[in-house]
Amino acid sequence: MMEKCVNLPAWTEKWPAPAKLNLMLRITGRRPDGYHLLQTVFQFIDLCDWIRFHPVDEDRVSLYQTLPGVAEADDLTVRAARVLKAETGYAGGVGIEVEKNLPMGGGLGGGSSDAATTLVALNYLWGLGLSVERLMRLGLSLGADVPVFVFGQAAWGEGVGEKLEPIRVPECWTVVIRPDCHVNTGEIFSDKNLTRDSKSIRIADFIAGQHQNDCLDVVVRRYQAVKDALVVLSEFAEGRLTGTGACVFAQFDSEQSAKSAYRSLAAKWRCYLVKGVNESPLYAKLRAVENIS
Ligand SMILES: C[C@](O)(CO)[C@H](O)COP(=O)(O)OP(=O)(O)OC[C@H]1O[C@@H](n2ccc(N)nc2=O)[C@H](O)[C@@H]1O
Numbered sequence: 568m569m570e571k572c573v574n575l576p577a578w579t580e581k582w583p584a585p586a587k588l589n590l591m592l593r594i595t596g597r598r599p600d601g602y603h604l605l606q607t608v609f610q611f612i613d614l615c616d617w618i619r620f621h622p623v624d625e626d627r628v629s630l631y632q633t634l635p636g637v638a639e640a641d642d643l644t645v646r647a648a649r650v651l652k653a654e655t656g657y658a659g660g661v662g663i664e665v666e667k668n669l670p671m672g673g674g675l676g677g678g679s680s681d682a683a684t685t686l687v688a689l690n691y692l693w694g695l696g697l698s699v700e701r702l703m704r705l706g707l708s709l710g711a712d713v714p715v716f717v718f719g720q721a722a723w724g725e726g727v728g729e730k731l732e733p734i735r736v737p738e739c740w741t742v743v744i745r746p747d748c749h750v751n752t753g754e755i756f757s758d759k760n761l762t763r764d765s766k767s768i769r770i771a772d773f774i775a776g777q778h779q780n781d782c783l784d785v786v787v788r789r790y791q792a793v794k795d796a797l798v799v800l801s802e803f804a805e806g807r808l809t810g811t812g813a814c815v816f817a818q819f820d821s822e823q824s825a826k827s828a829y830r831s832l833a834a835k836w837r838c839y840l841v842k843g844v845n846e847s848p849l850y851a852k853l854r855a856v857e858n859i860s
């Protein structure tokens with residue numbers, strides 16, 4: 568028998584899946600399984616994919632439209648929905664419609680964020696009642712960046728990014744440049760020249776200005792477009808790499824200075840004018856949906 572969808576009005580909503588920036592990233596070691604141990608600072612930006620979930624009357628998880636180069640079964644939204652079903656024994660299905668705005672392979676965590684939004688939204692829409700901690704654990708099985716998107720707060724991250732502590736950082740106006748290349752995360756982490764023995768730092772060191780990203784040298788050696796983007800960005804402010812790239816960004820003291828840099832850069836580069844946010848818009852949406860239901 569089909570299970571009943573709870574809170575039917577909530578199914579008409581469109582859920583945000585925001586991008587993240589790594590405001591710094593240090594690689595401090597390696598686990599026996601090859602995954603790298605990090606110290607990083609995650610903050611969200613107000614640039615989002617948007618996802619609608621459609622109730623279906625059968626035990627089937629499907630996508631309205633596949634993404635270029637990603638088979639339906641490999642899509643992180645589909646995988647997240649299936650992981651949730653497997654974990655809970657939930658017998659229903661869902662149709663998933665993704666409005667994709669975040670570049671793939673951009674270091675903005677788009678796929679991971681789509682997965683996290685699927686976990687959080689379906690947990691609610693299917694009435695499963697899993698805790699945030701349990702959703703974060705499930706998310707980790709899909710990718711190292713998924714837990715922070717489920718966590719939903721800007722965070723100091725350790726481990727592979729799953730040990731998270733909330734952190735408040737300035738919500739700066741930011742320009743993100745998207746160079747014309749895709750960086751494969753696995754390829755950067757397997758480069759023999761990658762720095763893997765950085766000393767651990769404290770939050771205070773980051774606040775005092777330690778913004779280094781240990782992936783930077785390897786990425787700019789392999790991708791000239793990332794190097795060029797950093798050079799052009801540094802004419803305006805400190806240019807930084809998010810994750811393993813390809814995107815680079817710079818934070819500004821005012822909306823006006825960010826807008827002015829954006830206008831100059833947008834003539835030649837694909838870029839975004841965004842704002843850093845310490846709370847994921849996913850949770851504002853969840854609260855709004857809880858109120859209408
Ligand atoms: C670089 C970051 O974006 C920083 O936030 C993340 O650490 C990467 O997270 P992600 O894209 O979710 O990465 P995953 O899909 O889990 O991993 C892709 C591949 O990168 C490598 N990988 C990833 C994360 C990590 N801490 N160590 C690794 O060595 C592994 O070879 C893995 O097979």
Ligand SMILES: Nc1ncnc2c1ncn2[C@@H]1O[C@H](COP(=O)(O)OP(=O)(O)OP(=O)(O)O)[C@@H](O)[C@H]1O
Nearest residue numbers: 642643671672673674675676677678679681712810
């Ligand atoms: N819904 C999805 N959106 C984007 N990519 C997806 C999705 N599902 C699966 N993928 C796969 O995941 C890969 C990484 O995509 P993503 O957009 O998360 O990259 P990224 O921003 O570089 O991530 P990260 O910063 O976490 O390394 C894509 O190249 C694609 O093959």
